[in-house]
Amino acid sequence: MPASIAIVGVGPRGVSVIDRIGALVSEQFRAEQQLNLHLIDDSQLGAGRIWNTSQTRTLCMNTLAGAVTLFTEPNSTVTAPVRPGPTMFEWIQLTLGNEIEEQPTRREKTALFKKHPQEPLPDFEEEMRATVLHSNPSRALYGEYINWCYRVALAELPENVVVTEHRAKAVGVTASSDDAFDIIELSDGTICRADSTIIASGWTIPALNPQEQEFAAAEAVWVRPNSPAEQDFSVLPAGEDVLVRGLGMSFYDLMALVTIDRGGRFVEDPTTRAGMRYEASGQEPHLLVSSGRGYPFLPKSDYGSLPPKPVNHRLMATIEKLKDAERIDFGIEVRPAIIKDAYEAYYCKLAKLQPEAITASIEEILDIIKKATPESIAEDMADVVPNPENRFNIERWRQPLAGVEGSIEEVTEHIAQYLEQDIEDAAAGHDSAFKAGMWSVSSARTPASILGSMGRYTWESRQTDYKNFDGLGQMVGSGPPLFRCRQLLAVIDAGIVQFIGQRPKVRVDGDEFVAMSPSTQQEIRAKYLADAFLHYPDIRHVAEPIYASLSQRVRPFCEIDEEGRKIETASPEVHPVTRAVINPDGSQDPRVHVIGIPTFAQMADTTISPLPGTDALMLQETDKAAVHAVQVAFGS
Numbered sequence: 001m002p003a004s005i006a007i008v009g010v011g012p013r014g015v016s017v018i019d020r021i022g023a024l025v026s027e028q029f030r031a032e033q034q035l036n037l038h039l040i041d042d043s044q045l046g047a048g049r050i051w052n053t054s055q056t057r058t059l060c061m062n063t064l065a066g067a068v069t070l071f072t073e074p075n076s077t078v079t080a081p082v083r084p085g086p087t088m089f090e091w092i093q094l095t096l097g098n099e100i101e102e103q104p105t106r107r108e109k110t111a112l113f114k115k116h117p118q119e120p121l122p123d124f125e126e127e128m129r130a131t132v133l134h135s136n137p138s139r140a141l142y143g144e145y146i147n148w149c150y151r152v153a154l155a156e157l158p159e160n161v162v163v164t165e166h167r168a169k170a171v172g173v174t175a176s177s178d179d180a181f182d183i184i185e186l187s188d189g190t191i192c193r194a195d196s197t198i199i200a201s202g203w204t205i206p207a208l209n210p211q212e213q214e215f216a217a218a219e220a221v222w223v224r225p226n227s228p229a230e231q232d233f234s235v236l237p238a239g240e241d242v243l244v245r246g247l248g249m250s251f252y253d254l255m256a257l258v259t260i261d262r263g264g265r266f267v268e269d270p271t272t273r274a275g276m277r278y279e280a281s282g283q284e285p286h287l288l289v290s291s292g293r294g295y296p297f298l299p300k301s302d303y304g305s306l307p308p309k310p311v312n313h314r315l316m317a318t319i320e321k322l323k324d325a326e327r328i329d330f331g332i333e334v335r336p337a338i339i340k341d342a343y344e345a346y347y348c349k350l351a352k353l354q355p356e357a358i359t360a361s362i363e364e365i366l367d368i369i370k371k372a373t374p375e376s377i378a379e380d381m382a383d384v385v386p387n388p389e390n391r392f393n394i395e396r397w398r399q400p401l402a403g404v405e406g407s408i409e410e411v412t413e414h415i416a417q418y419l420e421q422d423i424e425d426a427a428a429g430h431d432s433a434f435k436a437g438m439w440s441v442s443s444a445r446t447p448a449s450i451l452g453s454m455g456r457y458t459w460e461s462r463q464t465d466y467k468n469f470d471g472l473g474q475m476v477g478s479g480p481p482l483f484r485c486r487q488l489l490a491v492i493d494a495g496i497v498q499f500i501g502q503r504p505k506v507r508v509d510g511d512e513f514v515a516m517s518p519s520t521q522q523e524i525r526a527k528y529l530a531d532a533f534l535h536y537p538d539i540r541h542v543a544e545p546i547y548a549s550l551s552q553r554v555r556p557f558c559e560i561d562e563e564g565r566k567i568e569t570a571s572p573e574v575h576p577v578t579r580a581v582i583n584p585d586g587s588q589d590p591r592v593h594v595i596g597i598p599t600f601a602q603m604a605d606t607t608i609s610p611l612p613g614t615d616a617l618m619l620q621e622t623d624k625a626a627v628h629a630v631q632v633a634f635g636s
Contacts, residue, residue, distance in 0.1 A: 002034035002162070003633035006184050006194035008170045008546065010041040011048025012146055012609065013200040013596045013622055016070055018153040020619075020626035024080035026158045033634060035161045038192045040184070042169040046150030047143030048202060055229045057127070057138040058260045059253055062480065065089040066133035066306055068142070069612045070149045074105065077615050078623035084108045085152065087612045088137065088145045092128045095121065116152045134305055136481040139229070166190060172549040173197060173592065182591050196629040198579075198593045199546065200622075203227060206538040206570075211506075215529065219511035223530040228253035236528050238262075238283040243515050243524065245504060246532035247291040252480045252488065254532045258284055259491060266487050273420050274489035280496065287497045288408070288524055289532075290517050293471075294502030295400040295415060296488060297479035299426040301435045308430070310443035312341045319451050330448075330457045331465030338444045338469065339374040339394060346392040346437030347381070353433055360384035392437050398472050401502040401519050411519050412498045419489050426482045442477020445470060446605050450617070453604040454576060459561040500524055537598040538570035553592060555584045557602040569601035576603075578628035579621060591632060593625045 005021065007014050018037070025035060043049040061068075071085030072078055084105040086094060093100050095118045100106055121128065124141050131137055154163060172185040184192040205226060208216060215222040221235050228250050236242050236258060244251060260266070263281030301307070314337035322328055347365050351358055358365065365384065372380045378393045385391045396402075404414055425432040448469070451457075457466055479485070491497045501519020506529065508514075513529040516522065539556055542548050550572075557573040558566040572594050573582040579599075581589045596618075600606045603621070610616030630636075 002036050003635075004036040004038065004181075004193055004195050005629050005633050006038040006040060006170075006182075006192055006197045007200060008040045008184070008197065009048070009200035009202060009596075010039050010045045010150070011043070011050065011200065011202050012070060013202070013618065014039070014041070014048075014198075015046060015146060015150045015153055016619060016622040017198055017200060017595075017626050017629075018150070019070070019072075019083060019156070020078070020080045020623045021630055022153060022157040022161065023083055024627055024630050025161060026156075027081055029160070029630075029634060031158070031160050033160055035630075035633060037157070037161055037163045038166060038184070038194060039163060040166045040168065040170045040186065040192070042167060042187065044143070044147070045165060045167070046147035048146075049230060050202065050227055051139050051143035051146055052229065053140045053143040053147065055140050055143075056257070056261055057140055058256050059139045059229060060136045060481065060484075061139055061142050062136065062249055062478065063609055064133065064306060065092065065131050065135045065137050067611055068609045069616075070146065070610060072619050072623075073613065075613075075615055076619055076623075078620060079627045080623055083112075083156070085112050085149070088142060089131065089133055091118065091145050091148060092131050092137075092141075094118070096125075096128055112152065116148075116155055118148050134303065166192065169545075171545040173546060174549060175553075175591075179590075194591070195633040196591050196593070198595060198625050198629050200595050201537075201544070201546070201598065203534055203597055204537040204542075204544045204547065206535050207541040207543040209541070214508055215513075218508045218513070220508065220513050220526075221528045222513075223528075225531040225533050225535050227534065228257065228532070231530070233257050233530065236285045236530060238285060240285050240528060241524075241526040242285045242287050242528040242530055243500075243506065243513050243526045244287050244289040244530050244532050245291060245506065247289060247293070247296045248474070248533060249297065249478065249480060250534060251289065251291075251296070251532040252484045254530060255287070255488060255491060255497065256484070258287070259487075259496065266490060272490065272493065273416075274423070274486045274493065276486055276490050278487070278490040278494040278496070280494060284496050285528070286495075288500055288515070288526065289497060290500040290502070290504035290515060292503060293400055293475065294411075294499065294517065294519055295475075296419065296485070297474070298422050298438070298476050299479050299482045299485035300477075301426045301429050301432065301439065302482045303429045307439065310440060311345065312338075312440060312444055312447070314338075314341045314344075315444050315447060319447055322451065326456065327458055328452065328456050328461075330452060330461040330469070332461070334448060334451065335465050335469060336374050338441065338448065339377060340369050340372070341444065342394060342437045342440040343369050343372075343377055343381070343392055345440040346433050347385075349436035350390065350392075350433035353431060354390065357387060357390040358385055392434070394437070394441065394472070397438075397476060398468060399502070404501070404519055405521065406519075408498050408500060408520050408522070408524075411501050412492060415499050416489060416492050419485065419492075423482065423485055423489065426485065438476040441469075442473050445473040445477065446608065449604040454602060455557070455559050459559040459567055462559065536570055536600055539572045539598065540568065540570060550581070550592065553583055553589055554581045554594075557599075559601075571599050571601035571603075573602060574599055577624060579625040580628060593629060595621050595625050
């Protein structure tokens, strides 16, 4: 019987797995060795749910057109052969009939596109022609890029690979009676036989927690956490008060969907503090928003190009020093380097932009930073930076509403004034000392995450110092493009968005939700609650049938606390080399692999798309899973 592999989830990761399988089989297996490849997804094959090409163009990527690819590059540490291909921006240029810029792999990328040309996309042509290297394309357009990558991956498979597309949901995986292969049950009744299975499911929504069960049973209307493209905001009526939890990217999406997609217009207006005004359609709800920090994610800088390459030399030296350490205290051993790198980035930039703001030389500034501790560094700089407004203070952004109390109107205006400054800093691009410091913090997230993967950070430091750092890095580095923050300020001034404050408590009272924040200290009642965030998957509390069916074949990845006790995390444990799941008895499962976002507690950077010119972790991951799956399927 031919060997068989099932890929469950055919979004970006699934597409990459297909590419890696094709590259490996083409090189290492004979033409007479047939491989049946089952591709299983009830969403769009290629784009998947998040990047579905039929979604509204209002939703944009949080990644730049020139900063995403799905192809391996010459510096990729992969086992299957490297197969260069165009980045999203290059694909756009080639689709429009343009040439791509000179580079070592230009010929290979262009040849691949000519071999598998993209059909014209008239519905996207206007957007494509307006796209530059540092644009934030629509998610639908990114979906078209992934769909093209999918078609290329299929076309490049050798003839001995036979593909079957299943447009259905995988609802169960069970071992055969002799444990020789797996039986995958699909939602349409189809049964697939697989010698090896790779689950690349992306964001999977966990089961409702106790509070959410109460919300779901309430007479009031609750929009549960999910991808914004899959949340039904049509249930939020025009003019009604809506409580919103979350001030990250999902909130900005919600804001856009209930304004732009309901007929509202943003009009450039230099007389306003946002630089634009919002002309309402009358169909908007009134959003009363809160979150843990109570403050919106900061806008990304508009550099007029791709972001600058981070320096972070202290962090890099620390990582080199700790590369062989088994246990690392993030707060003691890593955090000081990140903080000092950020302060150096800020003050070196300030010295160039406003030399009069500093009464010491750069050498003296660097010496102060070198001798300071993370706790003393802000105060130590006060002697040489007389004006408090010119000083850098990272801690202030960890809890931006600390000490802020007042009415909803007062808290909203406080946030709006700071948001105005955030917009000014982001618009300054390279000429903002504040953004230079925060870019240093943000760019430290990936290397710090890699250093601490596989449970290397002590449990205590991960739950305190690392958690605080990662949250701050998200807030200052994973925010929306600048134009979205300007839109937010415009709808604040239009009275459509107000802020309740930080650390909200929400409960059900009859047919209403009741929210209270220590920032405003008043009960806010509404018949509608929208959660603008995504839960991470949780293998301990699954809602997806396929993960429920694997309950006897997976175990949670565990951290170890200082007393040697195992602490379960939300991720399934996987083998770091093969990405096969680890069975409850500690053995490696013979056939099932899990990759991507569900493994976030064990592996690093599971939500980040491959960045061109880097040894992308996602492509390393898909390569490892593909190589092992092929070896298992062929019995090699």
